[in-house]
Amino acid sequence: MADPRFILHHYESSPYAEKIRLLLGRGQQTWGSVLSPAMPPRPNIDPLSGGYRRIPIAQVGADIFCDTAIISLEIAGRSSQSAMTAASVTDDMSALVERAESEVFFSAIAGVKPLKLIATLLRLFGPFGMIRFVKDRGRMMKSGTVRPAQGDKATAIFDRFLADLDAMLASKRCLSGDEPGYADFTVYHPIWLNALVTGNGIDANYAQVSRWYQQVAGVGHGSREELDAATAFSEAKDNEPRPVPESESHVDYLHTQVMVAPTDYGCEAVEGVLVAQTPDRWIVARDTDEFGTVHVHFPRHDYAVTPK
Numbered sequence: 231m232a233d234p235r236f237i238l239h240h241y242e243s244s245p246y247a248e249k250i251r252l253l254l255g256r257g258q259q260t261w262g263s264v265l266s267p268a269m270p271p272r273p274n275i276d277p278l279s280g281g282y283r284r285i286p287i288a289q290v291g292a293d294i295f296c297d298t299a300i301i302s303l304e305i306a307g308r309s310s311q312s313a314m315t316a317a318s319v320t321d322d323m324s325a326l327v328e329r330a331e332s333e334v335f336f337s338a339i340a341g342v343k344p345l346k347l348i349a350t351l352l353r354l355f356g357p358f359g360m361i362r363f364v365k366d367r368g369r370m371m372k373s374g375t376v377r378p379a380q381g382d383k384a385t386a387i388f389d390r391f392l393a394d395l396d397a398m399l400a401s402k403r404c405l406s407g408d409e410p411g412y413a414d415f416t417v418y419h420p421i422w423l424n425a426l427v428t429g430n431g432i433d434a435n436y437a438q439v440s441r442w443y444q445q446v447a448g449v450g451h452g453s454r455e456e457l458d459a460a461t462a463f464s465e466a467k468d469n470e471p472r473p474v475p476e477s478e479s480h481v482d483y484l485h486t487q488v489m490v491a492p493t494d495y496g497c498e499a500v501e502g503v504l505v506a507q508t509p510d511r512w513i514v515a516r517d518t519d520e521f522g523t524v525h526v527h528f529p530r531h532d533y534a535v536t537p538k
């Protein structure tokens with residue numbers, strides 16, 4: 231049987247998914263796209279992941295990859311390009327990259343004027359969809375542990391980020407060198423989100439950011455083929471999970487029933503048997519009636535394992 235293909239479960243307006251779509255472009259990959267709703271329930275992926283609530287999620291046969299930290303490792307393994315994973319982020323970039331996926335990500339939306347935000351949400355989801363979306367995200371953040379800045383504070387965080395990025399790009403074409411890589415895609419996606427929501431281009435005061443933004447966008451998404459959920463399900467059913475990597479020597483709860491969940495937001499847990507723990511990931515085996523055994527991979531940073 232042919233090797234299972236790389237499938238991305240995502241929605242168009244998801245910034246973290248845009249980070250992965252660009253990594254796929256940089257790696258010149260051919261990939262299958264399954265579109266998910268922008269909020270749970272997600273019938274295309276919930277049965278495979280076991281309830282991890284965030285997007286994107288990647289799938290290769292009966293292996294399911296949660297979080298862009300793990301998905302990028304999978305793409306890097308399929309591509310001959312360097313600078314495709316978090317490990318490539320140099321020390322001088324790491325603070326900026328870290329900010330992009332914490333306070334800046336939330337500020338990219340929280341700093342937008344309410345009327346503008348409502349107009350965008352109405353355009354994307356319609357009136358009922360907008361109400362459902364706002365309620366859903368409110369619940370998600372309430373049950374999480376992060377408390378993002380709002381209003382003017384958020385606007386200031388976002389502006390300071392653009393100014394710092396502009397200064398950094400004065401002496402280099404991209405954060406990852408001459409060509410965009412993991413650091414660039416990570417810093418780019420909250421800016422992309424803000425542009426999507428406001429409908430504005432990059433502020434003309436930030437000429438370096440403008441120049442760089444065009445270059446990153448120009449990477450494209452590789453070769454994307456739309457699939458339906460039934461095709462993704464068949465790939466899970468028709469394939470066995472890959473052999474698991476060797477675990478670290480002392481692992482709590484190995485081969486026992488556990489729950490794995492993010493610790494920041496969207497903290498819904500996935501239950502299964504912990505079958506591997508390596509420095510970069512946990513792998514949980516789920517036995518399902520529909521697909522047989524699937525393995526769900528999680529990063530360790532910002533996630534926790536607890537016994538069931």
Ligand SMILES: N[C@@H](CCC(=O)N[C@@H](CS)C(=O)NCC(=O)O)C(=O)O
Pocket residue numbers: 244245246247268269270283284285286296297298299370496
């Ligand atoms: N650390 C996660 C964060 C992913 C994330 O926050 N994704 C957003 C969409 S861009 C999300 O899942 N929001 C809630 C939802 O879509 O249900 C990653 O790197 O994948």
